[in-house]
Amino acid sequence: MAPRVLISDKLSPTAVQIFKDRGVEVDYQPDLGKDKDKLLEIIGNYDGLAIRSATKVTEKVIAAAPRLKVIGRAGIGVDNVDVPAATAKGVIVMNTPFGNSITTAEHAIAMMFALARQIPEANASTHAGKWEKNRFMGVELTSKTLGVIGCGNIGSIVAERAIGLRMHVVAYDPFLSQERAIDLGVEKVELDELFRRADFITLHTPLTEKTRNIIDISALLKMKKGVRIINCARGGLIVEADLKAALDSGHVAGVALDVFEVEPATEHPLFGHPNVVATPHLGASTTEAQENVALQVAEQMSDYLMKGAVQNALNMPSITAEEAPRLTPFVKLAELLGSFAGQLTETGIKAIRIEYEGDVAGMNTRALTSAGLTGVLRPLLQTVNMVSAPVMAKERGIQVAEVRREMAENYESLIRLVVVTDRQERSVSGTVFADGRPRIVEIKGIKMEAEFAPSMIYVTNEDKPGFIGRFASLLGDAGVNIATFALGRHRQGEDAICLVEVDGAVPAEILQKIQQIPAVRQAKALTF
Numbered sequence: 001m002a003p004r005v006l007i008s009d010k011l012s013p014t015a016v017q018i019f020k021d022r023g024v025e026v027d028y029q030p031d032l033g034k035d036k037d038k039l040l041e042i043i044g045n046y047d048g049l050a051i052r053s054a055t056k057v058t059e060k061v062i063a064a065a066p067r068l069k070v071i072g073r074a075g076i077g078v079d080n081v082d083v084p085a086a087t088a089k090g091v092i093v094m095n096t097p098f099g100n101s102i103t104t105a106e107h108a109i110a111m112m113f114a115l116a117r118q119i120p121e122a123n124a125s126t127h128a129g130k131w132e133k134n135r136f137m138g139v140e141l142t143s144k145t146l147g148v149i150g151c152g153n154i155g156s157i158v159a160e161r162a163i164g165l166r167m168h169v170v171a172y173d174p175f176l177s178q179e180r181a182i183d184l185g186v187e188k189v190e191l192d193e194l195f196r197r198a199d200f201i202t203l204h205t206p207l208t209e210k211t212r213n214i215i216d217i218s219a220l221l222k223m224k225k226g227v228r229i230i231n232c233a234r235g236g237l238i239v240e241a242d243l244k245a246a247l248d249s250g251h252v253a254g255v256a257l258d259v260f261e262v263e264p265a266t267e268h269p270l271f272g273h274p275n276v277v278a279t280p281h282l283g284a285s286t287t288e289a290q291e292n293v294a295l296q297v298a299e300q301m302s303d304y305l306m307k308g309a310v311q312n313a314l315n316m317p318s319i320t321a322e323e324a325p326r327l328t329p330f331v332k333l334a335e336l337l338g339s340f341a342g343q344l345t346e347t348g349i350k351a352i353r354i355e356y357e358g359d360v361a362g363m364n365t366r367a368l369t370s371a372g373l374t375g376v377l378r379p380l381l382q383t384v385n386m387v388s389a390p391v392m393a394k395e396r397g398i399q400v401a402e403v404r405r406e407m408a409e410n411y412e413s414l415i416r417l418v419v420v421t422d423r424q425e426r427s428v429s430g431t432v433f434a435d436g437r438p439r440i441v442e443i444k445g446i447k448m449e450a451e452f453a454p455s456m457i458y459v460t461n462e463d464k465p466g467f468i469g470r471f472a473s474l475l476g477d478a479g480v481n482i483a484t485f486a487l488g489r490h491r492q493g494e495d496a497i498c499l500v501e502v503d504g505a506v507p508a509e510i511l512q513k514i515q516q517i518p519a520v521r522q523a524k525a526l527t528f
Contacts, residue, residue: 003047033056049071146168173396207235340428341376430442439451455504467496486500
């Protein structure tokens with residue numbers, strides 16, 4: 001029986017034809033996303049669901065779809081999909097991360113022009129017959145400094161366009177290497193310096209815990225008086241109440257917003273403000289972009305349903321059906337090793353090297369490397385997946401190298417992941433034992449054995465008597481239960497590492513107290 005796909009939002013007729021041409025039955029109901037009850041009633045009849053932003057794929061919808069194998073989002077954002085619920089049910093969630101990059105970048109440039117020349121206000125005034133030529137005194141973009149926060153796929157396109165306008169571009173992106181910055185023609189700076197120097201600031205970063213409220217009142221006060229801010233990325237990057245106060249005081253000369261913290265934004269404190277340009281999340285709204293993402297999602301879903309090929313999946317690696325049984329545990333290991341290193345890395349990454357020893361060296365190391373990169377990049381780029389990770393690493397000038405060795409010294413298979421930053425080189429190694437569970441076996445050259453757990457504490461310290469007692473007592477007094485405790489050291493009295501599994505999240509104040517223990521160099525909470 002041919003697989004069946006439901007399209008519940010408006011998609012190009014060409015996309016519908018792609019499904020049919022590849023042997024997939026299609027039910028095109030473009031207004032179904034607005035009818036939750038009807039969606040719940042019929043979703044159980046389909047193997048695939050193709051959507052845009054109108055359809056909300058909740059846990060309830062997923063639970064009502066026992067046949068569902070894949071959800072395809074025509075576009076990049078999957079805020080309307082419960083990805084954890086889909087993962088728990090074994091449903092692949094795909095997006096099309098690169099189909100609307102040009103369109104979004106062009107919209108940011110258009111918004112910058114609109115701000116510089118007060119075009120919306122001038123347009124409204126002229127249509128009203130006022131002819132207020134002296135009221136609208138704009139500023140030139142030429143020779144101004146543009147600050148780009150997030151210099152990935154979209155941010156780098158904006159930077160290139162701005163350089164063509166003879167602007168000077170400074171960029172902040174933890175993953176942007178100096179070499180990549182030189183290639184783009186931008187100056188890599190820290191965030192505070194960007195705030196201090198930029199005449200215009202444009203945001204092109206995903207919304208993560210590290211980027212949420214990246215522009216608040218303290219950031220605004222660091223900026224030049226008269227700065228203009230553009231956000232075509234995600235609502236939640238800017239504290240909107242702080243932004244309004246800065247506009248009202250005149251510290252910020254103008255703001256252009258395509259995204260808002262709560263959408264749809266039918267009411268907002270900034271609406272009607274003379275120095276605010278607002279559009280209803282139009283970043284990806286061009287004919288070309290809509291066509292591109294629709295065709296891509298149809299091709300990806302068809303390839304999966306008919307051939308088992310996985311592309312641009314947010315919750316599953318790109319692995320063929322034949323490889324899956326043997327490769328999957330090592331994919332998990334590689335991603336966990338990457339996540340371990342990524343959570344501990346706080347400065348710009350120059351290079352990532354992944355070494356494969358033993359049996360694993362003969363496997364599909366491309367998928368494994370993608371998994372490792374995904375783990376490293378995810379703490380700052382939550383939408384990264386196994387397909388987009390290599391591209392995102394390349395965009396940021398991160399050098400990626402694979403090393404294969406047929407023999408492993410102590411294990412049948414070993415993966416070692418090395419992250420090189422401006423400050424240091426950090427390595428972590430792991431293997432998969434007979435039970436199929438990934439384990440850490442070495443950190444920074446120190447041998448130890450530990451399983452990955454949802455909540456862990458990583459400590460580096462000098463090997464001195466009394467540390468373990470004070471550490472355990474501190475956790476016990478705070479009511480934090482220790483599940484497992486792994487230790488390792490180079491030699492007596494030298495560098496030592498402690499990796500502890502605990503029950504539940506680690507409070508920040510406990511980490512601070514751990515760091516105050518004599519001989520402790522670093523203490524960090526990790527989640528897996």
